[in-house]
Amino acid sequence: MPTDVLLAEGERAVRRRQRRAVGAAAVATVVAVLGAAVLLQGVRPQAQPSPGDGRSPSPTATGGPPTVAPDHFDPAQRLFRLDWLPEGMSIRHESYERYGQWVTVMEPEQAQRAGGSVGVEDIVSVMINAAGVDPFVNWAESDALTGGGRVAATPLPGVPAASVRGKPAYLHTSPGGRETRLSWQYAPDAWAAVSVRGVERPAETARRVADGLVWDRQPVTLPFLPVAPPEGAMLHRAVVTVRDGRWDSAQLGYLAPSRPEAPRAVEDFTVGMTREFRGKVAGSITVHGRQGWVDAVPSGIGAYRVGELPGVCQTCVSEVSALSSAGIQALGGRDGALALAAMVRTVGDPADLTTWRPL
Structure with a gap:
């Protein structure tokens, strides 16, 4: 699992x-x-x-x-x-x-x-x-x-x-x-x-x-370089997951500009990176010269992934996920979500936590 x-x-x-x-x-x-x-x-x-x-x-x-x-x-x-x-x-x-x-x-x-x-x-x-x-x-x-x-x-x-x-x-x-x-x-x-x-x-x-x-x-630090979210989006949550002593994934969750913040609010989209994608996705596309995958329902809600640059972290995958209709709208649809995922880059050595960057 x-x-x-x-x-x-x-x-x-x-x-x-x-x-x-x-x-x-x-x-x-x-x-x-x-x-x-x-x-x-x-x-x-x-x-x-x-x-x-x-x-x-x-x-x-x-x-x-x-x-x-x-x-x-x-x-x-x-x-x-x-x-x-x-x-x-x-x-x-x-x-x-x-x-x-x-x-x-x-x-x-x-x-x-x-x-x-x-x-x-x-x-x-x-x-x-x-x-x-x-x-x-x-x-x-x-x-x-x-x-x-x-x-x-x-x-x-x-x-x-x-x-x-x-x-x-x-x-x-x-x-x-x-x-x-x-x-x-x-x-x-x-x-x-x-x-x-x-x-x-x-x-x-x-x-x-x-x-x-x-x-x-x-300060919170992450294994990827800062990337600007869509205009008006509010940072709601930062998440880091470590498994067996190695970082596994890191995400930033945002509220769409149209979404008010509240104690029980749930983010509309996330931007982040996974060290090793374990899911199963049929087919792939090319996004800015890199391999990409779309795993979304017809409304656009879902995950948009782009493989990392060779030589940096060959197994790492950048990931933007739309979790609501407001989220996919803020991202600019499928193309906007993929473009944002392609902008995510790792730090020099994501395995070395001392090189992680603050938000």
Whole structure:
């Protein structure tokens, strides 16, 4: 199963925010990650280039949280890092939106690693929300969908728990006990949370992850050079996925000029790059002298890919995905989407994260 599909499944399990159904074939390789996130880096937490935090007051010198949270973040800035995560998680996904930031690590089931098409076994996800964003709506929706009519023993946010760095905290278990969530207000009307599924001693794991969260603003960096989006489009989200210690994909998600921003907004199109395209697409075209592929429905919604230049990253594929009618319109249709994909170029050595470029 491709990483992006696995990520989408993992995020549904953590956050259950439903995305537009644009056709499985058209968007199979789009990392349509929504918030609750999937860090994909690997095993041990490391300080390395990644996407972003926001317009919040500077963290304290000791790594403490801001005293006042902003009502939105800057997707070009990362707000925090994690100094501890469980070992053995081969996939890491980072998603930095205007209203929330997520880091998620996960481990596929053994059958998945052997080539089967099963889901995710272990998931740990960390969420930081902007001020005024309801952190519990996605959990409530997830519980309603997966609870089988069962009701959690305690309503969200859960029972009072030991504070997290002096902030009031709550512990909640989903119906059936599948997921454990530790949440706390890091600033007035602004929540952070850790959700855990599948690992041993989930409450203890959630607590240790929370204690290892360090407020550390850094620029988001990506393995491709900056490219100008269509005029009027707003950057909504930056996403980086790492698998088995190697970067797997990176995308920027945009709202179309006609689309208002909101805490639960979903981007209209994405621009990015995949290290190794694993999908199946019949036929190819030539785009600016490079091999290209179109995987879209008649309305134009879908993926537009262009192969990378030889000698730089022969397996890399540039990718522009239209996720809505407003998105394909903003891109200028099929030709505009392909032209934009052809403009995406890698940094000198995308395998070397120190060479990645800020947004």
